[in-house]
Each structure stands twice: as structure tokens, then as C-alpha cells.
Amino acid sequence: MFENIRNHFPFFEKKPELTFLDTAASALKPKLVIERVNHCYSYEYANVHRGVYKLSNDLTEKFENVRIKTSKYINAKSEDNIVFTKSATEAINLVASCFSEKYLGSGDEVLLSYLEHHSNIVPWQIAAKKRGFKIITIDVNKEGAIDYDDFANKLNIKTKFISITHMSNVTGTIVDMQIIKKHAKKFNIPFLIDGCQYIAHAPVDVKDLDCDFYVYSGHKMYGPSGVGILYMKNKWFDRFDPYQGGGSMIDKVDFINTTYAKGNQKFEAGTPPIAQVIGLGASYDFISQFNLQKIFYHEKELYEYAFDKLKSFNDVNVIGDSKNKGAILSFTIDNMHSNDIGIILDQHNVAVRTGHHCAQPLLKKLNLNATARASFGIYNNKNDVDHFIEAIKETKNFFKK
Ligand SMILES: Cc1ncc(COP(=O)(O)O)c(C=O)c1O
Numbered sequence: 001m002f003e004n005i006r007n008h009f010p011f012f013e014k015k016p017e018l019t020f021l022d023t024a025a026s027a028l029k030p031k032l033v034i035e036r037v038n039h040c041y042s043y044e045y046a047n048v049h050r051g052v053y054k055l056s057n058d059l060t061e062k063f064e065n066v067r068i069k070t071s072k073y074i075n076a077k078s079e080d081n082i083v084f085t086k087s088a089t090e091a092i093n094l095v096a097s098c099f100s101e102k103y104l105g106s107g108d109e110v111l112l113s114y115l116e117h118h119s120n121i122v123p124w125q126i127a128a129k130k131r132g133f134k135i136i137t138i139d140v141n142k143e144g145a146i147d148y149d150d151f152a153n154k155l156n157i158k159t160k161f162i163s164i165t166h167m168s169n170v171t172g173t174i175v176d177m178q179i180i181k182k183h184a185k186k187f188n189i190p191f192l193i194d195g196c197q198y199i200a201h202a203p204v205d206v207k208d209l210d211c212d213f214y215v216y217s218g219h220k221m222y223g224p225s226g227v228g229i230l231y232m233k234n235k236w237f238d239r240f241d242p243y244q245g246g247g248s249m250i251d252k253v254d255f256i257n258t259t260y261a262k263g264n265q266k267f268e269a270g271t272p273p274i275a276q277v278i279g280l281g282a283s284y285d286f287i288s289q290f291n292l293q294k295i296f297y298h299e300k301e302l303y304e305y306a307f308d309k310l311k312s313f314n315d316v317n318v319i320g321d322s323k324n325k326g327a328i329l330s331f332t333i334d335n336m337h338s339n340d341i342g343i344i345l346d347q348h349n350v351a352v353r354t355g356h357h358c359a360q361p362l363l364k365k366l367n368l369n370a371t372a373r374a375s376f377g378i379y380n381n382k383n384d385v386d387h388f389i390e391a392i393k394e395t396k397n398f399f400k401k
Contacts, residue, residue, distance in 0.1 A: 001290065002298050005379050008286070010034065012379070019350045019384045019391075023377030024169050024197060024328050027222045036282035037224055040275045048274055049248055049265075063274060066281035067264075073284050074214060075205040076231055083230040083267045084277055088196045089119040091215040091230035092163070094267065095192055096123035098240035099161060106132035109158040113138040113146055114365050115168040115175070118358040120194045124163065133160070140365060144171035144320025148179050155187055162191040166198035170359045170373065171320025172303070172328030174198070177209050185210070196220050200377070201299060201326050203292045206231050218276060222378075223283030227276035230267075237263050244269040290378070299327035299376040306374060306385045315396070319371050327376035330357075333392075336399055338370040344398050345372070348391035 006012040008030040011020075020028060046056040048063045067079040076082065085091045104110070110124055114137055121135075128135055136159070139150040162184055167174045177193065184191045192213035195204060200221035206214050212233045219225035242249055242260055246269035251259040260266045287295070306329055310316050319330040333341055342354035353373045356363050363369060374388060 001294055002378060002381070008032070009379055017349050019380075019387045021350060021352050021374040021376065021380070021384065021388060023200075023380075024220070024373065024375030025353050026219045026225065027200060027377050028379065029224070030222055030283075030286045032286045033223055033279050033282045037275050037279040040278040044278075045275070047271055049272075059274065059278075062281070063272070063277050066277050066284075069281050069284045070229055071231075073204075073288075074199075074231060075207050077207065077234075080237075080263050081206075081231050081234065083232060083264045084272050085228035085230055085267075086226055086273055087228040088194065088215045088217040089123075089228070091213075091228045092119055092192070092194065093123040094230060094243040095213050095215075095232075096127045096163075098236075098243055099190070100124075100127035100131045100133065101241060102239060104128075104131045104133040104160055107158060108133040108160045109136045109156075110134070111136050111138055111151070111154060111159055111162045111164075113151075113164050113175070114140040114362050115144070115146065115165050115171070115173060116163075116359065116361070117165065117169055117194065117196070118360070119196075120163055120165060120192075121361065134158075137361075138164070140173075140362070141322075142366070143322040144168065144173050144362075144366065145322035145324075146173070146175055148176070151180070152183055155183055155189070157187075159187060159189055162189055163194070164191065165194040165196075166204075167195075167201075167326050167328075168320070168359070168362070169197050169328065170330050170357045170362055170371065171322065172197075172325040172330075172375075173320060173322045174324045174326055176324065177211070181210055197326065197328070200287065200295075201292070202296045212236065218280040218283060221283050222286055224273075224276040224279035227273045227280050229280075237266065240267075242266055242269065246270040248272075287378075295378055296326070298378070299380070302376045302380050302382065302385055303327035303329055305382060306388060309385065309389045310392070313392070313396070316392070319366060319368065329374045329376075330371040331374075332368065332371050333396065336395070338372045340399070341372040341395055344395040345388075345391050348387075348394050350388050350391040352388075 139147040190212040199216040214231040218227040315334040338354040
């Protein structure tokens with residue numbers, strides 16, 4: 001099913017020698033997306049939601065069609081539940097800010113897990129400083145999996161919000177959302193799922209998840225950078241005050257009193273990421289040609305192939321060996337700094353991410369400062385893994401010299 005997949009990606013025409021293993025940071029772009037963005041800027045471009053002229057109206061319709069595609073992709077009730085932001089980071093900031101202003105104060109608690117990316121930690125800390133609530137952390141075990149008993153034990157009447165990743169960007173751990181949902185519902189606690197690492201690799205159904213918020217970024221699902229997606233349950237649209245003020249989000253403005261637009265427009269102040277949203281639409285078209293479950297197994301097979309080979313080196317340590325995980329492989333090599341590993345791998349045409357992966361609390365918890373991380377996408381294959389393993393051998397030899 002994925003034999004000819006690279007034909008979709010112009011990148012490989014120019015750089016066939018490169019093994020790209022950094023999809024978790026940002027995915028390469030298929031022709032469909034690149035050409036769609038190019039076409040939009042070349043022939044369709046005008047501002048949206050503003051013009052009375054045909055060019056603007058036509059692009060507004062196409063822009064709104066992507067909202068419909070988004071709602072279908074994640075099985076939301078309606079496109080009205082979708083807010084476009086500039087990134088997943090902005091989407092989480094929006095929720096942390098709007099929710100905390102209305103509902104959080106001293107004595108309240110927000111639960112986050114140790115698996116979180118800084119994007120799902122720092123916005124809550126900023127809000128906590130202003131509002132005086134406490135952040136409580138859900139533990140992870142040494143395999144990098146959530147400690148669900150710890151989660152259950154930390155829930156209490158002070159818990160007012162849960163914000164948790166669907167899949168860790170460091171260990172690939174997939175969080176069992178049915179457990180999170182069960183407990184959240186029992187205490188009637190709203191919860192947000194950070195789907196950045198999950199969205200392009202397995203099906204997402206927000207009706208089944210029954211989460212209040214689901215966020216992800218376009219660039220991690222083969223779409224353009226500069227667009228984030230925030231799914232919100234209906235009730236929050238009226239309950240939240242606007243996150244930002246400006247054009248588009250208003251009903252009537254005067255210096256005495258301004259009234260706001262309703263629904264998602266209230267949260268989309270200013271000119272939106274127009275061409276990025278149009279490109280995002282093409283990324284749904286691209287992924288939807290394939291079966292998401294098959295994408296997951298394809299990538300997972302590569303992960304397991306790489307995992308077994310890496311395990312055969314006694315000085316290589318794979319980080320986070322939890323049962324339920326996606327195709328993200330973090331590792332260290334004894335007596336080598338991860339940045340050195342990344343640099344030598346690059347000299348052998350293998351691109352991996354190195355460092356703390358914007359997850360310093362998790363690394364600290366696992367007694368690490370940094371790791372190297374190989375992450376897989378739809379375009380990877382077994383040759384990539386073989387190349388990666390050969391490059392690891394070269395890296396080890398380099399440091400032995
Ligand atoms: C799990 C997770 N959450 C949030 C983010 C932030 O995404 P963005 O930088 O696109 O806003 C990332 C990015 O790496 C991520 O991996």
C-alpha cells in the first residue's frame with residue numbers, strides 16, 4: 001500500500017539519499033498540499049469573510065469547506081465546533097486562558113501528566129500565576145506510561161480541569177483515553193486532549209472520546225505550518241470570553257461597548273491563516289486516500305524493526321518501552337551526548353531530533369538530560385531503518401576512535 005508513497009513527496013526527488021526520521025517535529029509535505037497552497041496564492045487569493053466581491057466570497061467558501069472537512073476528519077458534531085488558530089500551542093493557550101479566567105481560582109487544581117510537551121505545561125503555569133490555582137502532575141512509570149492509579153488518586157473535588165496528551169512526543173506512549181474519560185465523567189471534569197502526535201497516525205473520533213477540547217497542528221499531519229485546530233464542545237463557545245480582540249470577532253464596536261460575534265468567529269480575531277487552512281484541506285485529502293489504521297501499522301512495524309535492531313547493541317538504551325505506543329523511538333548511547341549522535345547521524349544522511357524535545361519535566365523524571373529521537377511517517381520504509389542502523393554503527397565507531 002505504501003510502496004510508491006514517496007512519489008507524492010517532491011522532497012525525495014531532490015534528496016533521495018536522506019533518511020528523514022523527524023516527522024514528530026514536522027512532517028514533509030506532499031505535492032497535493034504544496035500545489036494547493038501555490039494555487040491558492042497564485043489564482044484564488046483574497047481576504048476571507050470580508051469582501052462582497054466574488055474572489056473573496058469564493059475563497060471564503062473554500063476556507064469554510066476545510067472547516068467541514070476538519071469536523072468530518074475528527075468526527076465532530078459540526079463544523080461549528082472547529083476554531084482555526086495559528087498552532088496547537090495557540091489553541092492550548094486559548095483554552096488555558098479562557099477557562100482559567102472564568103472558572104479557576106485559589107484552591108482549584110488542574111491535572112497535567114508528566115508526558116506533556118511544554119505547550120501543555122507553560123500556558124497552564126502562566127494562568128496559574130494569575131489565578132492562583134495549583135497544577136497537579138500525574139506520574140509516569142519508568143516505561144514512560146501513565147500511572148493510571150496515580151491519576152485516579154489525584155482526582156478530587158478540587159480538580160477542575162484535566163489537560164493531557166494523546167501520544168507523547170518523547171516516548172510515543174499512547175494514553176488510554178477511555179480511562180481518562182471514565183474518571184473525568186465521574187467527577188464531571190472537562191478535559192483537553194493534545195492530539196499533535198496522534199492525529200496523522202491513527203483515527204480520532206471526538207464523539208467517542210467525549211473530550212471538551214481536542215487540539216493539533218496542521219504541520220504535523222503533512223499540512224502547512226501556521227495553522228492549528230481547536231475542537232471545542234458547543235457549550236464553551238458562549239461560556240468563554242474572547243481570547244483576543246480585533247477584526248472578525250465582533251458584532252458591533254463602539255468606544256462605550258462592543259458586542260462579539262457568535263460561535264467560532266468569536267475566537268478567530270484578525271485575518272486567519274488563509275492559505276494554510278486551504279493547504280490543510282489538501283492534507284486531509286492526502287491522508288484520506290489511505291486507511292489510518294494501516295498507516296499506524298505500517299509505521300509501527302518500522303518502529304519495531306528499528307527497536308529490535310537497536311536493542312541488539314548493548315550500549316544503546318531505548319527510552320520508554322510502554323505497551324501501547326506509536327512510532328517514536330527515543331534512545332541514548334552510553335557515553336555520548338545526544339547532540340553528538342545527531343550531528344554524526346546527519347553526516348551519514350540521517351535526520352533525527354536531539355535534545356529535550358520540549359519536554360524537560362519528563363526527561364528529568366526519567367533521569368535524562370537529552371535523547372536522540374527517530375520518528376516515523378507514512379513515507380518511511382525498511383531501507384530507512386537499515387540506513388539508520390548502519391549510521392548508528394558508524395556513530396559508535398566514530399566515538400571509539
Ligand atoms: C505533543 C505536542 N504537543 C504540542 C506541540 C506543539 O505544537 P506546535 O509547535 O505546532 O504548536 C507539539 C510539537 O512538537 C507536540 O509534540
